[in-house]
Amino acid sequence: MRKYLVPAAILVVSCAFALALAALVWRSGTDGDRLRFDGFADDAVGRIGNRISLHMSLLEATRAHLRVTNELRNKDAFSAYVSGLDLSHRYGGIQGIGYAEAVRAGDTAEAASFLSSTYNIETGVWPAETDQPVRTPILLLEPQDRRNQAAMGYDMLSNPVRREAMVRAAREDTFAATGPVELVQEIDENRQAGFLVYLPLETEGASADAGKAVLLAKGFVYAPFRAGDFITAALSSGSALPLKLRLYDSRIAPEQLLFDSTGAGPFETTGDFRTFRRIDFGGRNWIVDLAPGEDFSRTASDLPAVLLAVLGVALSILLSALAFLQARRAEAVAALAAASAESLAQKDLLLREMNHRIKNSITRMLAMARQTSRHSSDMDEFMMSYEARLGAMAKSQEILTRSGRRGATVKELLEAELGQVFGGSLQNCELCGPEVEIDEKAVQALGLTFHELATNALKYGAIAEDDGTLTVVWSLTAGEIAIEWMEKGAERPERSEPVRKGFGTRLIEMNIERELGGRIERNFAASGLTVALRFPQAASIAANARPKQSATVGQA
Template sequence: MRKRITSAIVFSLAAAIGLSLAGQLWVSSETADRRRFSQLADDAVDRVDAKLASYLSLLYATRAFLAADGPGISAETFERFISGLDLAERHDGIQGIGFAATIPAAAAPSVADELSARYGRTVEIWPPTTDQPVRTPIILLEPQDQRNQVALGYDMYSDPVRRQAMDAAATTGRPAASGPVRLVQEIDENRQFGFLIYLPVAAGDASAASVVSPPAEPGFVYAPLRIGDFLEAALFQKPQPAIHVEVFDGEAKPENLILASREPLLPEIAHFAVERELDVAGRQLLFRLSPTENFERLGSNYPAALLAIFVLVLAIVLALLSLVQSRRLEAVAALNEASERNLAQKDMLLREMNHRIKNSIARMLSIARQTARRAESLEDFTARYSARLQAMAAAQEMLTRSRWGSAQIGALLSAELTQVFGEDEESCRLQGPEVEVDETVSQALGLTFHELATNAMKYGALSSPEGMLVVEWRLDGKDLVIDWQEQGGQAPDLSVERAGFGTRLIDMTIRGELGGSIERRAGEGRLAILIRFPFAERGKPQPVPGSRL
């Protein structure tokens, strides 16, 4: 669990640092493009402002012309002047330049007659009636194309939107723009909103602030502009900016929208949109400018995305390396633990070997003494003693082989007793069914039988000639039970029995290795040892690590 937590911490830290760098790269790229588009929007609004300035210069020039020659000039003279301005080629976007005279409302019929005579066709002052004391019919308008011909005679002061702008111009003596209107020139299907810019021919005094009157104001030079054509001329000439334009009369509300260009937006960076206000002859227009599909981003999200992917891959690699390193450290720790365990096992084996050697020497001395007591001559002693030593060697060989495979308990017990007692088995009786045990059990029981037999020979019943050993074994349910009984001789006092290496080895083998129990009982000339351990799960031979099946 700890190594997983460490790997998770490494991954989190690496990913957090890398993604932070990727985020900063993305933000810097976004910021650079946003600033570039903001500059592009400012340039676009500056174009509009410059175009308006050029239109105002035309109105000032026309006012100077009329102030010099008087508003009563002929239509031909006015036409020559406007033609010299070359509106179509040099000032596209403006519909024309005209003059609206300020007349009393009652003078409308006589002015209509003058207009009809001037233009050689019937020109009426319209609308026919008005609730205002004065009227401002259009008496001059060039160029005289089909659209502008319709506007002649129109009383602009009769319209509240136009009247507000004309009053503002008369009051301030400066150009004033009207609100969005439908121009009277809109006679075809491609209709647009428009606005008009008025410039008084003579500046008004304080008495003319609320009502335009002929003595104070002879009239207004004005220019009608279609908003769509105007912005097309101001913005969408080469080089054409990659912007989408929405124009609002005042606040950015749907009801105030007067124009939206047709260029498709780029949704991914719609948040780049900016708003700019522009003063159009005293009227505030709001421009909302957004990037279109033609906007080329100098920055790109790909480097940030690639950096993020690289960082995540690097974080995964670092986490895996951390995990591998943790596992390697665990393997080293496990190896050290195994080494310590092997050293402990080797120490145990050395102690066991020392113990067995000492027991073997003791057995050989005991066999020599017993053989000597019964031998009739030196040759008889030598033959008997040699035979017993050979029997011990054969039993040792059989026990050695049993450690690498299965063995019968009876054969294992007989071999071990023969190794201890030699050929003298008259004092031993073995009884039990054929039970085959695996190598683990055979090794454990071999050690146990060896220690018990050695103790019986040294200290138990078999240390005296009249002693007797009875060993019985049986299966009791899922357990294997071995009953070791020594009869005759002096029984040991278990309350003061010394717990030597042999006793500890037996307890460690039965209880620790086989998971069983061992019980010792002593009486008059009798010692009983009952061994019990689970056997059902050991029915099949279990492989020993490093052995071959």
């Protein structure tokens, strides 16, 4: 698992770092373009603000002129004054400069007479009806082109939008701009949204009454603007700006739109390349919506960031692959070292086992000699019996060796091992259990176990006594093979569990617990030893439950 975990971690971390670095490179280029765009936006708003200041100064100068000359109904003098300003070249975007006089609603005869004698306008003050106590007809408006002629005599106070700005200007004695309106000068098809800016002629004090405040102002110097012409003139005061622009009054809504540089075209933009700026003047709050235009060229390229990301991911994959190969190599080295260590351990175990078996064989031969001599009347009988038992040991060894290669049943293994240990016929031994065949691994493990148990029984156990018996019972239940080894003889109090474990005991535990994954239980009773072995059925290559077979051998 670790060989996958470390390379995966390297891949994730290095890819994240590479992508973050690529994003930083891309972001740095984008930030540069963003700064350029913000610079263009600031320039555009600054140009509009400068144009507003220029026109406000013009209105202020015109009011001062009218106050000084007091020629409020002198068309020629006013025309000469405006002509000297050169509006079309120096003040682009303005429709003209005018003066609207404040008169009571019932006192418009003089104004109508002035319009008739000066401009040949017989309609007088219009519209004819009004619900206001005061009227403000346009008496002066220059230059007198076709558009401005259409506005002469118009009572601007009769319109609610214009009236709000005029009353505010009269009360505050300052510039007051209207919201979006359609100028009365719009007499052809090329119409634009417009606005007006008013400046009261006199400042004799504000009044809570709107009509009285307008009368106290005596009149208004004003300027009508077509919003499109005004913004175009403002932006054209320098080099062309690669921007799209929309101008709203007070809030972003279709009815509040003053100007759209795209006409009815799309205004979509992506990312951070869009900004909103505000311009406050004349009591109005303009909202300028700015976005990059078609001719806004990005100086930053996505290619370096993309190449960096691809290269970083490729290097990350390479590093991860190298880490994986290194982990595989380390794992192979570790496995080789473990195999070598295991091989050495097995060789050591085999040498110790060989030594142990040789010593046990000699001990068994001596024990069989003593046991045989105990039951022989003369040397000939001893030699005959002893030779038979040595032959049985050889035969059992041959069976055991052959079983180790191909597997064997529990009964065959017991008979071979007990025959090898006890020699000849099995005296006082009973073997009982079904025919259960086990594989080579189990044969080796159980063969060593039976060998050790039989050797210990012959050397120290009850079977070494004349009246001692050995019973071995095995069964197959619940996926587990159980073997009961029971030695029984005369009760002797000195039979007890050894103080320390010898090599044989440790060998038995290693075979049952480690090799077969089982468990072992010992019970040292006064009448003899009982050993219970349990290990999983997986150690058995075949298990055929047949009627129990027993082998009982009496005294020879």
